[in-house]
Amino acid sequence: MPIITNDNHKGCSLEEFVDFSLDELFLLDDIINDLKNHRKPNLDSAQNDTLTLIQAKVLIRTQQP
Secondary structure: OOOOOOOOOOOOOOOHHHOOOHHHHHHHHHHHHHHOOOOOOOOHHHHHHHHHHHHHHHHHHHHOO
C-alpha cells in the first residue's frame, strides 16, 4: 500500500488530491461491471494500490462539510 506523503503529493491542495483521475474512474467502472456480471474482479498489486488511494479520497470527501 502506498503511503501518502509530502514527497509524493507535495504542492497538491486537498481539493486536487481528492479529485479522481480517469484511471481511477476506469478501474472502478471495471470492478463494478465485473461485480454486476457476477465475476470476481482480478486485480494486480498496482490496482490494489490504486484502490487504497481511492478509499483514502472517499474517506476524506465524506469528512468534508
